[in-house]
Amino acid sequence: MPSSKIKSLNREYSIENHLIFKEGLGELVYAEIKNEAASGQIFLHGAQITSFIPHGQEPVLFLSPLSQYEPGKAIRGGIPISWPWFADHPRVSSKPAHGFARTSLWDVRATKRISEAETQIVLGLVGNQSTCEIWDYRFDLELTVTTGKELNAQLTMTNSGNQEFTVTSAFHSYYKVGNVNDVTISGLEGANYIDKVNNFTKKTQEGSIRITSETDRIYLDTTRDCVIDDPVLKRKIRIHKSDSKSTVIWNPWSYKAQQMKDLGDQDYLNFVCVETTNAGEDIISISPGKQHKLEMRVEIEAL
Known part of the structure; x- marks a missing residue:
């Protein structure tokens, strides 16, 4: 994107002492x-909070030093958006994993200084020729991100x-x-989950979660907060959510991390994905003219 475009964005949407647009890796x-x-960063590519x-x-979010910053590629880390499907397409394996929202270029719709300690940006994506070739529906996606003491993200999906x-x-x-190896994740005790690593077997969570091997689980029918207890960084990360009845816990562990060219061999030790989702049995139907909103709020507490 040429510098003239950045100048145009800053003329219309920058906020003094709050928000400015810059050119990052891969232009x-x-x-x-x-x-x-x-402080925070949000790329227009994928509307991705990094x-x-x-x-x-x-930093609250993990971002891989080996991330690929180029059109058509997803940035590894931060908060990618999976939409209009989570993981692999349910019927056509050749379609892009996690949909197209995370690799599309979004537009800026609004910015706002809510207070001296809170800043908001709104990004949007509408159906176009390239999305119709993958998924032939008319839609409007809007991501509202509010950065302050807490991080709030709301994804509004409209059937247009x-x-x-x-x-x-x-x-x-x-x-x-x-x-x-040292973290525990609470909030999913007693929930049923699909263990994707173990042939999609359905299991029940006993106690808090510890990550000791490759982990890929869809927790079902759960709306509770999740809390990551991190004794090394001496903090708790509390994830609130709404309009989500499923939660995904993911870590590739050592072998799979070594197969991923945008992730260092040891980087799996430095993150865990606790995902606010509509996944598994939590499928959302949206009628013409209607909306669904997926929302998460992240706050940090000292241990």
Whole structure:
């Protein structure tokens, strides 16, 4: 994107002492947010939040140093958006994993200074020729991100066509941890889950979760907060959510990490994905003219 486009964005949407647009790796444009409570970054590519750092704290999100910053590629880390399907397409394996939202170029719709400690940006994506070739429905996606002491993200999905459609979706959040071997994840005790690593076997969670091997689970019929306890970084990451009845826990572990060219061999130790989703049996039907909103809120607590 040429510098003239960045100048145009800054003329229309920058906020003094809060938000400015810059050119990042691969000439991809991002919004840099700095206010009295926190800093953050959001790329227009994929509407992807790549950084959230409350002042005086460690980064909340993990971002791979080997991420690919180029059109058509997903950025590894931060909070990618899976839409209009989560994981592999349910019927056509050749279609892109996790849909097209995370690799599409989104538009800026609005920015706002809510207070000196809270900044908001709204990004949008509408159906176009390239999305119709993959998924032939008319839609409007709008992501509203509010950065302050807490991070809030709301994805509004609108059916702007004349046919009902079904979607699965996710905030595929990568949370930075001191060492994944030491963390525990609470909030899913007693929930049933699909263990994708073990032939999609359905199991029940007993106690809190510890990551000790490759983990890929869809927790079903759960709306509770999840809390990551991290004794190394001496903090809790609390994830609130709404309009989501499923949660995904993912970590590739050592062998799979070595097969991923955009992830370092040891990087799996430094993150865990706790994903706010509509996944598994949590399938969303949206009638013409109707909406569904997926929302998450992240707050940090000291241990």
